[in-house]
Amino acid sequence: DIQMTQSPSSLSASVGDRVTITCRASQTISNFLNWYQQKPGKAPKLLIYVASNLQSGVPSRFSGSGSGTDFTLTISSLQPEDSATYYCQHTYSTPPWTFGQGSKVEI
């Protein structure tokens, strides 16, 4: 099975900061990589699909990049409402479609 490793596990940043979260796959997954945001007590929400495509309704300060094994989620200017945990997930080939362990962003 493909393992997904995120870093950092947590970070603290200020409003307006540029924040970067990385996700590494244990083998190449091309661009079959999605990012989700989860706020406490809520279900996950799709942010980025197929590595770099912004889901409808998601603010443009969020962006994704990468291909192969290394991927990045960037928040260009951190806002208070971005406080959440972010997860990557691969959907390469057949399941299991594993998630990364999560990266908690605190303001």
Added chain:
Amino acid sequence: EVQLVESGGGLVQPGGSLRLSCASSDFLFSGHEMIWVRQAPGQGLEWLSYISTTGNNIHYADSVKGRFIISRDNARNSLYLQMNSLRAEDTAIYYCARAGGYGDFSGGTHYYYYYMDVWGQGTTVTVSS
């Protein structure tokens, strides 16, 4: 409104069984693959199971293989998870999610990109004596 609503969670003793349901609305349920995901208290997301549109193709995480059974009823627009031989470590919030996606053709190969674009609110399962 496109939505998924889980139900069936609750308190169950170790070794017991529970059946979760996920009711869909306002989209063509039969046209989408579906998955179950869980989240133990204070932990991350764990992918559990996948079912194809017709139910003919099914996959499970090793942690639940042989104990959990995913199924769907397209006539009822519903997804299910039968959970047997429950353990304390199965205590979690269980989410159903829709696999959206699109196809692409590149280099002589057809690809299909999946992403979980609709999630339910979750149902809580507690396994304890």
